[in-house]
Amino acid sequence: MKVSREQAAENREKILSAAAALFRERGFEGIGVSDLMKQVGLTHGGFYGHFKSKEDLMAQACTYAFEEKLRAWGAPLARKSEKPLVDFTNGYLTTQHRDSPENGCVIAALAVDSTRQGPAVRRAVTEGLKQQIEMLSLMVPGKTAKERRDKALATYSSLIGALILARAVDEPELSADFLRAVKDSVTESA
Numbered sequence: 001m002k003v004s005r006e007q008a009a010e011n012r013e014k015i016l017s018a019a020a021a022l023f024r025e026r027g028f029e030g031i032g033v034s035d036l037m038k039q040v041g042l043t044h045g046g047f048y049g050h051f052k053s054k055e056d057l058m059a060q061a062c063t064y065a066f067e068e069k070l071r072a073w074g075a076p077l078a079r080k081s082e083k084p085l086v087d088f089t090n091g092y093l094t095t096q097h098r099d100s101p102e103n104g105c106v107i108a109a110l111a112v113d114s115t116r117q118g119p120a121v122r123r124a125v126t127e128g129l130k131q132q133i134e135m136l137s138l139m140v141p142g143k144t145a146k147e148r149r150d151k152a153l154a155t156y157s158s159l160i161g162a163l164i165l166a167r168a169v170d171e172p173e174l175s176a177d178f179l180r181a182v183k184d185s186v187t188e189s190a
Helices: 005-026 033-039 044-049 054-073 084-092 095-099 106-114 119-137 145-168 172-188
Strands: none
Touching: 005 033, 005 044, 005 054, 005 106, 033 044, 033 054, 054 106, 054 119, 084 145, 084 172, 095 145, 095 172, 106 119, 106 145, 119 145, 145 172
16 A cells, blocks of 8 residues: 555654664664564565665664754753853753663764764764764854864763763762763863
């Protein structure tokens, strides 16, 4: 049975949304195409009407997740916060973000996995990361564009590192210490 363009677009959106969440939660190899399609209530065969391959899906799901996060990241700027970096950091380095990788930062969830992927996934990650750095450079202090970019790179690395380490350890107190220490460091310099 042929589906309408609107239904096809909805199905594609459903697949991308689920894939973006599942890849962040389980890694790229943690879910197969048939399991993904089953989860969204579509047939395995229907997958190829939307994507050329699993790698194509992975790249598009990364782009989808980056776009989703960029909208959220831009909130402190959109509401013209006096301290957008503080607002952003306080929202990023939370136990909720730590405990819900499926809804969180693409890089914190998939950076290591992406190094083992093909060019399409690496390109999607690179482009998304560059956009996030650009947005963060609008939040950090600095007199020149180069100073702000360098500060954004260092801040981004600190935020990502804190989140990854907080997820990696099995001691709740140490996990919370990573989040707190980096949050304090970033917000003090804002």
